[in-house]
Amino acid sequence: MTIHNVGLIVGSISSTSINRRLARALIALAPQTDLLLTEIPIRDLPIYSADHDAAIPEEAAEFKRAIVDYDAIIVVTPEYNRSVPGVLKNALDTASRPWGDNSFADKPSAVIGTSMGAIGTAVAQQQLRGILSFLASPVLPQPEAYVQSYDDLFTDDGQVTDSRTREFLISWLTAAHAHFDKTLRPVHGFTLTQS
Numbered sequence: 561m562t563i564h565n566v567g568l569i570v571g572s573i574s575s576t577s578i579n580r581r582l583a584r585a586l587i588a589l590a591p592q593t594d595l596l597l598t599e600i601p602i603r604d605l606p607i608y609s610a611d612h613d614a615a616i617p618e619e620a621a622e623f624k625r626a627i628v629d630y631d632a633i634i635v636v637t638p639e640y641n642r643s644v645p646g647v648l649k650n651a652l653d654t655a656s657r658p659w660g661d662n663s664f665a666d667k668p669s670a671v672i673g674t675s676m677g678a679i680g681t682a683v684a685q686q687q688l689r690g691i692l693s694f695l696a697s698p699v700l701p702q703p704e705a706y707v708q709s710y711d712d713l714f715t716d717d718g719q720v721t722d723s724r725t726r727e728f729l730i731s732w733l734t735a736a737h738a739h740f741d742k743t744l745r746p747v748h749g750f751t752l753t754q755s
């Protein structure tokens with residue numbers, strides 16, 4: 561099976577983030593599914609302004625390059641007020657500009673997230689899917705991954721303490737791999753290119 565290098569964006573900058581713990585679990589499980597996950601940090605990105613289009617700040621340029629360089633992107637999102645956190649939206653806006661230089665174009669992606677709430681970031685993920693689709697990123701349609709957290713479900717060092725959750729995450733990563741394969745596979749001798 562092809563090994564894919566995947567960039568991981570975590571939509572939380574909280575020092576106690578449960579989504580970061582989920583992200584660490586995904587990083588630990590991914591090699592079992594022939595995916596190698598590496599975080600692309602968003603903490604130090606400047607707040608996007610159209611003023612940056614003429615002279616892109618170095619942190620933003622580095623972030624955009626990273627998205628282009630990875631085979632695919634996984635986004636782990638918290639849910640803030642039934643939407644994605646501002647830091648994540650800022651990162652997506654940064655990646656999308658300047659006009660004509662959208663780093664997500666044709667880049668396969670998958671979305672996942674966790675909260676203590678019963679619907680496990682479902683609303684934020686639906687909005688995130690809409691944004692990624694608008695950015696021409698083919699998003700893994702199924703399975704959806706709404707992970708309801710509780711204390712100690714994920715340890716700080718990437719262990720998943722519940723076996724059913726661990727098995728689900730492995731099956732989700734396996735489906736993500738298949739989606740990345742399908743999207744990246746040459747069609748009639750051509751590959752998708754950045755636009």
Ligand SMILES: Cc1cc2nc3c(=O)[nH]c(=O)nc-3n(C[C@H](O)[C@H](O)[C@H](O)COP(=O)(O)O)c2cc1C
Pocket residue numbers: 572573574576577578579580638639640641642643674675676677678680681
């Ligand atoms: C401003 C704010 C808004 C929130 N809104 C929601 C929400 O709409 N749905 C939800 O399930 N949890 C909501 N929460 C609770 C978050 O799920 C919880 O803080 C979670 O730990 C955030 O993820 P993180 O720890 O990875 O940063 C909200 C938290 C904050 C601080």
